[in-house]
Amino acid sequence: MFSRQAMARILITSALPYINGIKHLGNLVGSQLPADLYARYCRARGHEVMFICATDEHGTPAELAAAKAGQPVAEYCAEMHGVQADLARGFGLSFDHFGRSSSPQNHRLTQHMAGRLAEAGLIEEVAEAQVYSPADGRFLPDRYITGTCPACGYENARGDQCENCTKQLDPTDLINPRSAISGATDLEVRRTKHLFLRQSALRDRLDAWIDSQRGWPVLTTSIAKKWLHDGDGLQDRGITRDLDWGIPVRRGTQDWPGMEGKVFYVWFDAPIEYIAATAEWAEAQGLPEDAWRRWWRRDQGAEDVRYVQFMGKDNVPFHTLSFPATLMGADHDGTEPWKLVDYIKSFNYLNYDGGQFSTSQGRGIFMDQALAILPSDYWRWWLLSHAPESADSEFTWENFQASVNKDLADVLGNFVSRVTKFCRARFGEALPEGGAWGAQETALATALGARIAAYEGHMEAIEIRKAAAELRAIWVLGNEYLQEAAPWATIKTDPERAAVQVRVGLNLIRLYAVLSRPFIPDAVETMMAAMGCADWSWPEDAGAALEGLAPGHGFSVPEVLFRKITDEERAGWAEQFAGSRG
C-alpha cells in the first residue's frame, strides 16, 4: 500500500473484453468497472496512474461473429471496437488508453515475446491430430464439434464434455460427429504442428512467486494453486492455432519455419496487449518509446510501479500463470526485466434474477440497454456496492430499485436538495456570513475524519463493497448533522447559528462530490457545478474541508440529482429483460 501524501505510480489493467458483441453487466462489474473505481481513486489521491484496457479481438468466436454479421473479420472488429469504446465512455470508464489486441504494436511485441521464449528454450513444437472440417475450411476447436455422447446417448454433446452427463470427452469419442458451425459431417482428422509454452519448466518459480504475494484474494491464489498442483501439475499450453485472423507466428522478426499460416492463440497475445496498449497510448500521445517502457520495464523506470490487475475468476489462470511465465521467460538472460503484477483482484460472477447472465442467450442486461434506461451512475453505484467479491452475487430489479432510491435519491440526492433549497429560501444563493463553529460542527468534523480514514483504507485494500458502505455512511452523517442542527429552527432564534449550519451543509456537498467521484463521476460534476467550485483536492483534513467554501461564495440549486425508480418502471423492465435480447 502507498502511504498518505506520498505520490506513487500505479499501473492498472482491466481484463480485456472480448470483441464478440456487447458486454453485459456481469462482464462490466467483473473487471472494467472496479478497475475504473480504483483508477479514479488513485488519481484523486494524487498518484500517477496508467489505466489500460483493450478489446481482445482474436480467436474462433470473433471469426464466427464476423461471418454471421456478413463482414470481413477485420472490419467487424474495427466496428465492434468502436461500439465498445463508446459504451465504455458511456459508463465513465476512464481508461488512459483503450487499445486493440490486433494493433501493430501487439503484433510486434507478441512476436518478440515468442522469440525470447524460444531463445530460452521454453517453446516446444508438438505435432497433434486435430479435427478438420473441409466444409468450414477450418480446424474445429473441441467444443465446436457436436455429436452423440458415447456414455449417455445425449445427442448434442460437445467435443470437450457432455453437458448432459458431464463426462469429459475427446472429439473422436463422439458418435456421428458434426461441425457445430455448419453441421457438416465430413470431418477428418489431420496432423498439425503447434507451439507449446513450457510453463511446466517454470512451475516451481511460479509457485514461489505466488507464495511470496501477500493479501491476494483467496479466489486468486486458490485457482492458481489448483492449476499448479492438480494432477500432474502445471501443464504446457498450446499458444498457436490454425486460423487466419490473429498474429502470425514469427520468431521475433524472423520467420518460423513450419509455422506458416498459423497465428498465436488469443490467450498468448491478449495479456501482452496490456503492454502493447501502453505503447499504443504513447504513440497516440506523440511520446517516445520510453514513455511506455517506464511503466513496464524494471530497468527503465518501472521498479517503483505498483501494478494491479482486475478480472473475473475465469481469467485468473492466465494472469497468475501463463502471462507471468511469458514475462519471466522473456527475461531468461536478465536483459528484459518486465514488470510482473503486484496484486490481482479477482471477482466471482454476477447472476441475473435467478440465473446466469448469458451473452449467447441474450439473458440479462447489456451495457447499451442499461444506458438506454438510466444514467450510468445509477448502474455504477449498484454494481460496485454489490460487487461479487466474496461469492457470486445476484442482480434483481427489486434490489436495484431499493438501492438506487434509498442510497442515491434519498440519502445523497435529497441531502443536496434540502441544503441548497433551504439556503436559497432563507439566505439567498451564496454562503451566508456570520457565526462561529460550535460543538456540533466539531463533532461532525471528527466523525467525518474517522469515516473518511476508513473509506480510504477500504479503497486502498480494494474492498469495494466495504468502501461503498462507508461512503454511504459518510452521506448519512450529513443528514444526521442537519437533523440535530435544525437550521430551520435556529434561524428563528439565532440567525448567525443558522448561517454557520447552512455553510457547513453546503461545504458537505462539495466534500461529498470529491469523495464520491470514483463511484458516481457524472452526478458529482453536477454537485460541484452547483457549488460553483472546481477544487477537487482530497480532504486531508475534514475540518478544513468543511470551511473550504467561504462566506459569500455563490452557488445554485441543482436539478434533481437522482430520480426514483417507480414500481411501474421496475415491473416493466423486469418483464422486458426476462426473455432473450431483441
Add this chain to the structure above:
RNA sequence: GGGCCUGUAGCUCAAUUGGUUAGAGCAGAGCGCUCAUAACGCUUUGGUUGGGGGUUCGAGUCCCUCCGGGCCUACCA
C-alpha cells in the same frame, strides 16, 4: 470423479483470522422533525450462524460427517 468457494435476521451483506452479549443497510413497528426528491433523524422487533458430532477455558471461525447453492477441471474467451 477430482478440486475450490459458499450457506449468518424476511432480503443483501459484516464479524479485526479462535476471544465478552454475532453486527450494518433494506424491509417491518413506534416516536420525532417539517429544510428537503412523502424525503430526514431517533428508538425498536427479528438469529439454535444449514443439520449433527468433535477439539478447546472459549467455535460463525478449526476438524469429521450429512444436506443445499455455485464455480473450475486446461481447445469458448
